[in-house]
Amino acid sequence: MWEQSLVMFEEECGVPADNVLVDVALCVGNEVLSRGLEATIQQIDCARFIGPTTPREVLLDRLTSTFWPPRPSSAGSRIVVVAFDQWPLFGEWSELSREDREELPRILVIGDEIRHADISRYNDLPTDGFLALSDLSAQSLAETFRRIAAGEMPMPASLARQLLSGGRPRASRVEKQHIVLTERESETLALLADGLSNKQIARALKISTHGAKRLVGAVLLKLGAPNRTTAVVIAINAGLVGADGA
Numbered sequence: 001m002w003e004q005s006l007v008m009f010e011e012e013c014g015v016p017a018d019n020v021l022v023d024v025a026l027c028v029g030n031e032v033l034s035r036g037l038e039a040t041i042q043q044i045d046c047a048r049f050i051g052p053t054t055p056r057e058v059l060l061d062r063l064t065s066t067f068w069p070p071r072p073s074s075a076g077s078r079i080v081v082v083a084f085d086q087w088p089l090f091g092e093w094s095e096l097s098r099e100d101r102e103e104l105p106r107i108l109v110i111g112d113e114i115r116h117a118d119i120s121r122y123n124d125l126p127t128d129g130f131l132a133l134s135d136l137s138a139q140s141l142a143e144t145f146r147r148i149a150a151g152e153m154p155m156p157a158s159l160a161r162q163l164l165s166g167g168r169p170r171a172s173r174v175e176k177q178h179i180v181l182t183e184r185e186s187e188t189l190a191l192l193a194d195g196l197s198n199k200q201i202a203r204a205l206k207i208s209t210h211g212a213k214r215l216v217g218a219v220l221l222k223l224g225a226p227n228r229t230t231a232v233v234i235a236i237n238a239g240l241v242g243a244d245g246a
Helices: 002-013 031-041 055-064 084-095 098-102 138-149 157-163 183-193 198-205 209-223 228-237
Strands: 022-027 047-052 077-083 106-110 129-131
Touching (some): 022 031, 022 055, 077 138, 084 106, 106 138, 129 138, 183 209, 198 209, 209 228
Parallel strands (some): 022 077, 106 129
16 A cells, blocks of 8 residues: 555654655657556646656756756655657766756656666666566556655566676676776665665665765776666676675
8 A cells, every 4th residue: 555655754864654655647649558657647646747748848847947846855866767669869968977866756667668678778777666568557657656756776577687697788797807896885786786775785885875875876886886786796797796685
């Protein structure tokens, strides 16, 4: 239930449950799918549907702030739900600096294609989570929103197995000796491989969430990874962590 998810969100992020609000926009390109997603989102009490958008509009809004309405400072996140076939339109986002990317909404990719496609072809595209249409419900969407807002990267188990097996992204096979991590960065990488969010990493390392975010950014930069999942795959290929996260 979404109420249970709110309690988990509050524990995870330190945000009062009644203040949590996820603003959601759609970039799906299909009117029938758009209407269905809108109706599903409106069943989620703490999700606010904003409307349809495009990658260009979202980029421009980073400067103008006209698309997204005002929200409480404690609001959880801004999320753009993107259909799999619309995902390549976000390619120019890969040219942004990490700092600029942080100012943009999170990206949730949906579509049954993610179960079968070679995701490595899309390695440079921004993403913060995946959800198969066959798994879509108000409950699964609410849980996915919560996890993205908490800094996690939800995805179907089949896709996770694909990324860690023969269907891994074509990430650079960096030699271990060419990657020099500090002790703290190595600890952070191990926690990333265990699937921990920034908040959980901060707790494990007994540092601030901002400090954990800086460490995660440093790890991604040194590994040349565009996102957390690719970072773990690169680390496994380089022998920095085991396939089981050890």
